[in-house]
Amino acid sequence: MSPLIQARDLSKKFGSQVALDHVSFAVQPGRIVGLIGPNGAGKTTALRAVLGLTTYDGALEVLGREPFRERAALMSEASFIADVAVLPSWLSVDHAIEFVGGVHPRFRADRARALLAKTDIAGHRRIRELSKGMKTMVHLALTMAIDARLLVLDEPTLGLDILARRGFYDALVNDYMDDTRTILITTHQVEEVENLLTDVLFIDKGRIVLDCSMEDIAARYAAIAVTEDKLGAARAEQPFHERPMLGKRILYFESPNFERLAAFGDVSTPSVADLFVAKLSRGAPA
Amino acid sequence: MNTYVWLVKREFWENRAIWIIPASIGVLLTLASLFGTVEATFFDSPERTRSMTGMMFLAFGALFFAAMSLYSYWYLLDCLYTDRRDRSILFWKSLPISDTATVLSKLFVGLVAIPIVYFAAADAASLLAAFVLSVRAHSLPVNALWQPDVWLQLQATWIYVIVTTAIWYLPVTGWLLVISAWAKRAVMLWSILPPLAVILAERLFIGTHVCLRMIGDRLLGYSSTAFNYPAHGAQWPGDMSGDQAFGPSTAWGPSTAWRILDPRGFVSNPATWIGVLIGVALIAAAIQLRMRKGDC
Numbered sequence: 001m002s003p004l005i006q007a008r009d010l011s012k013k014f015g016s017q018v019a020l021d022h023v024s025f026a027v028q029p030g031r032i033v034g035l036i037g038p039n040g041a042g043k044t045t046a047l048r049a050v051l052g053l054t055t056y057d058g059a060l061e062v063l064g065r066e067p068f069r070e071r072a073a074l075m076s077e078a079s080f081i082a083d084v085a086v087l088p089s090w091l092s093v094d095h096a097i098e099f100v101g102g103v104h105p106r107f108r109a110d111r112a113r114a115l116l117a118k119t120d121i122a123g124h125r126r127i128r129e130l131s132k133g134m135k136t137m138v139h140l141a142l143t144m145a146i147d148a149r150l151l152v153l154d155e156p157t158l159g160l161d162i163l164a165r166r167g168f169y170d171a172l173v174n175d176y177m178d179d180t181r182t183i184l185i186t187t188h189q190v191e192e193v194e195n196l197l198t199d200v201l202f203i204d205k206g207r208i209v210l211d212c213s214m215e216d217i218a219a220r221y222a223a224i225a226v227t228e229d230k231l232g233a234a235r236a237e238q239p240f241h242e243r244p245m246l247g248k249r250i251l252y253f254e255s256p257n258f259e260r261l262a263a264f265g266d267v268s269t270p271s272v273a274d275l276f277v278a279k280l281s282r283g284a285p286a
Numbered sequence: 287m288n289t290y291v292w293l294v295k296r297e298f299w300e301n302r303a304i305w306i307i308p309a310s311i312g313v314l315l316t317l318a319s320l321f322g323t324v325e326a327t328f329f330d331s332p333e334r335t336r337s338m339t340g341m342m343f344l345a346f347g348a349l350f351f352a353a354m355s356l357y358s359y360w361y362l363l364d365c366l367y368t369d370r371r372d373r374s375i376l377f378w379k380s381l382p383i384s385d386t387a388t389v390l391s392k393l394f395v396g397l398v399a400i401p402i403v404y405f406a407a408a409d410a411a412s413l414l415a416a417f418v419l420s421v422r423a424h425s426l427p428v429n430a431l432w433q434p435d436v437w438l439q440l441q442a443t444w445i446y447v448i449v450t451t452a453i454w455y456l457p458v459t460g461w462l463l464v465i466s467a468w469a470k471r472a473v474m475l476w477s478i479l480p481p482l483a484v485i486l487a488e489r490l491f492i493g494t495h496v497c498l499r500m501i502g503d504r505l506l507g508y509s510s511t512a513f514n515y516p517a518h519g520a521q522w523p524g525d526m527s528g529d530q531a532f533g534p535s536t537a538w539g540p541s542t543a544w545r546i547l548d549p550r551g552f553v554s555n556p557a558t559w560i561g562v563l564i565g566v567a568l569i570a571a572a573i574q575l576r577m578r579k580g581d582c
Contacts, residue, residue, distance in 0.1 A: 053376075054578070071384070072384035072385075075379075075380060075381055075382040075383075080376075081380075083373060086373045086374050086376045087377050088369065088378075089374075100381065102291075102295075103288075103289050103381055103382065105382070139377070
């Protein structure tokens with residue numbers, strides 16, 4: 001199968017500042033990819049390029065189209081929630097459904113209404129009258145009612161309380177996800193999406209620093225909590241990162257000899273968040 | 287095509303002032319005709335009644351037209367700016383609607399839909415007021431203020447003015463859309479200051495007034511391009527007294543509107559078409575800016 005998103009040598013500069021530095025990656029159909037990076041790493045720029053919202057250098061193909069030139073056509077098969085609370089404040093919920101139904105060939109108004117019926121959001125209300133969590137649910141209902149091949153979520157739960165965040169991901173998992181969907185998501189709350197993801201892309205300073213599937217993480221990376229007495233021997237195995245933890249030190253290894261490691265303690269697979277921290281502090285072991 | 291219908295509908299949802307302002311003016315004028323004083327001498331002869339009607343229709347039309355000009359200026363300046371300011375542009379851009387369609391729909395609302403709404407409101411208000419005044423000036427038969435030919439002339443004038451102002455002011459419209467699509471804030475200032483700066487810079491550094499004259503001709507040259515000045519010196523029906531303007535025996539008789547409108551002169555004036563070219567270029571620039579302002 002050809003990838004849904006194919007980026008080769010994707011670059012973008014704002015003045016003298018490099019936001020994306022010759023980035024290449026691919027997203028395969030049916031995957032749920034987390035694009036993870038610190039603030040200013042280029043996540044949003046990469047997503048904006050994928051969505052046709054910005055110009056770029058290099059080659060980029062999304063659903064077989066060139067995003068910037070063909071944004072309108074692309075948006076009939078892809079959808080996105082770029083940020084929380086960007087629905088226009090003057091729009092009523094009913095009008096929003098009516099409008100999207102009018103302009104979108106793959107939108108099913110009955111589906112949007114069914115999703116909203118599960119909440120207590122009345123259709124005649126304007127967006128400005130809704131709480132932040134409600135706005136997000138309206139946006140999510142509108143988006144989930146689109147039969148899209150690609151869904152892009154850029155910090156969709158930023159600034160929401162924990163109940164609203166949980167509600168968002170529950171709805172996404174239970175009412176939307178199936179193996180025909182492809183999702184590209186960025187978020188700071190890595191822990192919340194970790195078990196949804198099938199792949200991760202780490203980005204830092206405009207470059208991809210890790211591109212692998214969750215299975216590959218288990219096969220390639222290891223973390224061990226090592227006691228002081230075994231530290232010297234464990235360090236000989238060349239961890240790429242370590243940090244102190246309750247009197248022990250956690251050592252992170254890439255492509256290690258798992259059998260030899262087992263001698264130093266319990267070998268576990270690092271969480272995405274831990275791996276992210278370990279990867280990005282590389283070169284400066286604590 | 288259907289997308290355009292939805293986009294126009296959207297503008298009416300968002301900008302309810304499009305119809306609230308003209309409706310309010312209409313209500314105020316109707317109230318004024320209900321409770322204002324009616325000077326019976328206005329209607330003491332068929333000629334005076336006739337010129338009174340013409341003046342009233344014209345004054346109503348001018349009032350609505352002035353309000354419309356101000357509102358359209360604000361609308362065009364605001365239409366590509368508000369959704370960038372509140373970031374809802376990201377929602378609109380997530381839909382399969384091209385930026386060309388977005389900009390053209392707003393252009394259509396500014397140049398066609400808003401004028402039609404004001405035109406309809408002006409008609410409704412002036413007919414209602416004519417009826418009310420006829421009834422109140424009770425010495426007259428009810429239909430005294432109903433002068434079909436005067437009314438028809440003003441209808442034709444309205445339509446002519448809508449079409450010709452849309453064409454003549456296209457470069458201004460294009461400029462407002464460019465600012466609306468581009469400025470990060472203070473669209474009103476951006477719409478005015480750059481032309482002023484260019485005029486001042488030209489005057490200071492080159493000592494000529496070419497830009498001033500070009501901009502001035504565009505802003506003030508409309509009526510001399512679209513209308514024919516009557517030979518005897520009166521420039522515009524508003525400059526004449528009522529009797530002179532609408533009396534059957536004077537220049538502004540029943541057929542005067544047809545004489546004062548100058549479509550042939552308007553169409554054959556090269557300035558009209560130079561303006562259209564500049565306007566189209568600016569609108570194209572606004573579309574390009576809109577495409578590039580994906581991240582606000």
